[in-house]
Amino acid sequence: MATNVEETYLYSSPTTFKVSSKDGEIFDIDDSFINQSKTIKNMLNVLDIADNHMPIPLQNIKGTMLNAAIVFCKYHKNDLLSIPDDEDEDDFERDAYEPRRSDDISEWDKEFIKQFTVEEGTLFDIIMAANYLDIKALLAVGCKTIANMVRGKNSDQVRQMFNISYDPPGEGLNTPRNSVTSKESGDNQLLTTQEKESRCKTPSPELMYD
Amino acid sequence: CDISMLSDKSLILIFSYINHQELLRCSLVCRRWYQLSKNGRLWRRVYLRPEYHGVHVINANKFLSVISKRFTLALQYIDLPMDLITVDILHELANKCPNLKHLTLDFSAAMQLHDFHDLNMFPCNLKIICICLSDVIFLEGFMRKIYPYLSSLDILHIIGKLTF
Structure with a gap:
């Protein structure tokens, strides 16, 4: 009896929708995706789509990324959706004693994220897709992966790794330029442009915490 | 597509996973990263x-300038190891960080205390203070000093052995 009830429930509930990517690919999405993508959830609430055969256009996302996001959500469909909404809340007691960590990416997620690389730029594509779709878990995996790449590198190596051109943060900074204190303080905000530049070109272990 | 295409929000999220030493290093990468690294979040x-995954501060004087430049209104929680619990640092926190609500003072490794004779300011909007006691030194004098500043406190958390 019990199985029957369950079956009826299972068969009556699935709601699938269609979405189309930037490059015109069409995908079916189910609850696993809708529940994890806040953007889609909001869209469905607002649009009140009766005809679920018309694909919802997602103009910002390439088919390959959309497909990957769907795979990710399918795998994570049973995860508790307990990732805190944002850091903005005043709840300062929440894990107040422990720094945020990025060494806690699961094995499956590690394998998943390996298909995206910095060289091809796909790692940034998937982060942008996660950001647009507002899939917290996927965004976290992508950002943690980049954080892990940055760790232990100096600014020169970071620029090299991500192909960032150096853009001297001199003008436009409303920081005091007191040449007397800059020698003492060592806080990079007090440096002049030239000093900064020279520091950026050499490994810079002289930041305040060192 | 490259890293510059990421939104501010995504970059700040990336920065939230690295420690403050690395964040300061990243602030030298380019102008945009410098600006974002100052985000209060x-x-x-x-x-x-360090023994709790924290950053090891070696130069306490440089650290003082970071309190006034970076922590400011953003800071809500900080834990300080014994060697950073000094009059200067406590004064600076009291002056520059009015939103500090949760403070941990870890004296557990202390063999002797800094001199708190001149302490005449202390963060005064605290909701929680956690004090880790040392086995070998008494904190009575220090506690007497800070007692007047604790009127907003909800929780006083003391870890360690009280010796009388």
Whole structure:
């Protein structure tokens, strides 16, 4: 009896929708995706789509990324959706004693994220897709992966790794330029442009915490 | 597509996963990263006890300038190891960080105390203070000094052995 009830429930509930990517690919999405993508959830609430055969256009996302996001959500469909909404809340007691960590990416997620690389730029594509779709878990995996790449590198190596051109943060900074204190303080905000530049070109272990 | 295409929000999220030493290093990468590295969200909680995954501060004077430049209004939680619990640092926190609500003072490794004779300011909007006691020194004098500043406190958390 019990199985029957369950079956009826299972068969009556699935709601699938269609979405189309930037490059015109069409995908079916189910609850696993809708529940994890806040953007889609909001869209469905607002649009009140009766005809679920018309694909919802997602103009910002390439088919390959959309497909990957769907795979990710399918795998994570049973995860508790307990990732805190944002850091903005005043709840300062929440894990107040422990720094945020990025060494806690699961094995499956590690394998998943390996298909995206910095060289091809796909790692940034998937982060942008996660950001647009507002899939917290996927965004976290992508950002943690980049954080892990940055760790232990100096600014020169970071620029090299991500192909960032150096853009001297001199003008436009409303920081005091007191040449007397800059020698003492060592806080990079007090440096002049030239000093900064020279520091950026050499490994810079002289930041305040060192 | 490259990293510059990421939104501010995504970059700040990336920065939230690296420690403050690395964040300061990243602030030298380019102008945009420098600006984003100052975002208040990144400076709400500061961990300075190496044995609890915190950053090890070697130069306390440089650290003072970071309190006034980066922590400021953002700071809500900080833990300080024994060697950073000094009159200067406590004064600076009291002056520059009015939103500090949760303070951990870890004296557990202390063999002797800094001199707190001149202490005449202390963060005064605290909701929680956690004090880790040392086995070998008494904190009575220090506690007497800070007692007048604790009127907003909800929780006083003391870890360690009280010896009388």
